[in-house]
Amino acid sequence: MLPKTSPEIGGMGHSVKRKEDLRFILGKGTYVEDVHLPGMVYGQMVRSPYAHARIKAVRTEAARNFPGVLAVITGQDLEKAGLSWMPTLFHDKQMVLATGKVLFQSQEVAFVVAEDRYTAADAAELVEVDYEDLPVLVDPHRALDADAPILREDREEKTNHIFHWEVGDRKATDSVLQSAPVKAKLDAFFPRCHPAPLETCGCVADYNSATGKLTVWETSQAPHAHRTLFALVAGLPENNIRIIAPDIGGGFGNKVPIYPGYVCSVVASLQLGRPVKWIETRSENLQSTGFARDYHMTAELAADRDGTLRGLRVKTLADHGAFNAAAQPSKFPAGLFSICTGSYDFATAFCEVDGVYTNKAPGGIAYRCSFRVTEAAYLIERAMDVLAQELKMDPVELRLKNFVPADKFPYQSPLGWSYDSGNYHAAMNLALEKIGYRDLRKEQEDKRQRGELMGIGVSSFTEIVGAGPAHTFDIVGIKMFDSCEIRVHPTGKAIARMGTKAQGQGHETTFAQIIAQELGIPVADITIEEGDTDTAPYGLGTYASRSTPVAGAATSMASRKIREKGRKIAGHLLEVNEEDLEWEPGKFYIKGAPGKSKTIQEIAFAAYTDLPPGLEPGLEAVHYYDPPNLTFPFGTYICVVDIDKGTGEVKVRRFVAVDDCGNVINPMIVEGQIHGGLTEGLAIAFMQEIAYDENGNIQGGTFMDYLVPTAVETPNWETGKTCTPSPHHPLGAKGVGESPNVGSPAAFVNAVVDALSHLGVKHIDMPITPWKVWQILKAKGVAE
């Protein structure tokens, strides 16, 4: 049990108002686009209109001669410097600027640098590229056909197949599926979507030829990893590279990879000796940077007649686009997709994934998702409903029957994970109570009698976050630890820095609350700084809900180091043995004499002014935290929808989200994260897809086609929580940012299918647009 702190201190569990807000509400944030340096010039990308074409010639003379243009960089220029290709974050490489051919529409072909952004845009129009069409491969199923065009001529393997990955017991699962009395099968496509943070990607690269130092302000969720990669790829000494991720306008996984625009800006700055700014447009962002999902999945469930689950078999085809630019741990080609047994106690399971290349933008990144967990949660939660329908059983009853029981934790899943803690029945029961499930079912029955369409969808997801333990988790070889360094100043105020980088999550507040909890220094007296690789300790960054599980734990541990040193100082000041001291947040006191105490502020002052003999001066600590396991947040979401038979429009009438993310640091911030994640889930379920036509033309490449919900379409979310602490995290916390995005799509889709199930509808792929629903209503003869 963690000691309770006062609101003035503001430790764990206080809804402290955010420290970062003031600059944002005054318009004084500093995003990359706000960085303005003397002599700064602007870069503009020239992109391919074709999805697959041979480059016959790139003519740059007209652009070069345009007044105000300083440089035009092509793939051939980069080739001379050995920089025309760069490694992706997952065992592949990617063209920085195309040489030989282009492999997706909007691929980077040339980079124009000019004195101002308008001139750069004008000159980019003057770059002439001769293309010769090549056959376009859009359908991933066709990628493996013998007569399919081979896209990646640069690879030794003359195939579009990237990887095969499997986990679990194939033979046992096949046998269970063969013999089971009840089977259910689901073919589901999780469409290609895009994180679309409101701020696009961009950078300002500034090479100082006098000092040899390269400073890059970058929209980066992982600045340290980027620094190391720049050093390895460009051959610059790592001490001469400084990556600064300033305020970031949302990330959601989009800002984990290194993009060609960053590399071109660095090259241009090295060449010109001037700072180069490159900010992509929204359309460039949607069309060329890290997409997510694009998983074609099949799930088969085996069960007894009473609904007891026996086995799960999953087969998936993953479309990675032109380059495998997934950003995920190197031992996991399909990320943590093997969490697909979800919240259920399966004895047997098997999962396999094949990845292929197509003529689409490269990816797939972990969009608000701990590496393919969203796909897995969607698949199992959708498949459970298909089985319930098959069994003519209530989907809630089926779930309750098969949940991993609370007394079975830590639970070993058949696909190799050790779930740290859980109480799935409790979360489900709270959600049922909050929404009034039984009454809703009765209402639905009445409405069906009257011909009205209403549906209830349930999703009881289990997440896997906080990557991760060094023995298994690394990104391009760098272990996935994270870090915190704390300095307590003589007057008792503190500054702390982490290897993570917030993009809206509120780290400046929550990490200060962790220190407040551990040391009793008020939140108001603590500054949190992230994102500057010259000052922050090394860490792998913020994505995959890893900040609280990993950097949060590091913050806790660094604080405890300071506290232990403080104990020595307090003993010296109070002239007692350390063992005779007790701690409460903010002070050490003598056991049995609470009046005789030294506050953390007094201790801090003494650390610089009155030390016990032999003790090192100062009050600082750094901790690199290697988590012993991942954390497994979970929850139950219930969605109620009404369908308009005239238009096919689905209205989300109510949505209850019960989340369990262990001990909560700041309830206000957690609730805000849940609201936001649910809204992104709503968008994915009903509105968004980056689709391609047969020629590889992007159909969802602007905000006119790739829809983001407004305040009008977004319902009010109802939240609730249960609390099952993580047994291995120092604060019992688990991480929450992604849960709503991972858990909600299935709840939305289950609700729509439930509304139409009596008509024989078993599945509808996302996005469930009014047009798609209306076509079903029409086919079933119920459209009005």
Next chain:
Amino acid sequence: MATKKLVRVKVNGHDREAEIEPRVLLAHFIRDVLGLTGTHIGCDTTNCGACTVILDGRPVKSCTVFAVQAEGREIRTIEGVANNGQLHPLQEGFKEEHGLQCGFCTPGMILSAYALLEKNPHPTEEEIRWGISGNLCRCTGYQNIVKAVQYAANKMSEEKHVA
């Protein structure tokens, strides 16, 4: 390059002028020429509203207005919402109700809400949602933004009452 034009505007109460190309967007004029970077640009299709400013009392998406169209007019940007260091009730509401996360949409959102409350000091939830429907937020799910606007409406009405 076209002949430059002189543009004179009143921004947040101050007279500013500059010679610019006629094609320069108001958003770029405000950011790059006037140096007021609180106005953000989040898309290229007039959908997101991050660049919303108030032009002669009406909210506009400044990425879809030429700076020369603002000649002789009054502009209010996020930098001009607080009054002598005193937060506007909307700014206070966004902080108190956790109406922002990454902060990128916040300036545009506050200015749309500002224009809404000028016109309709007591909006219903529905009216608030429509009032900010030209502004996209990817982080908050809008629920707390609605509360922030309600907070401001209540506070402004109390202040008026007291005055």
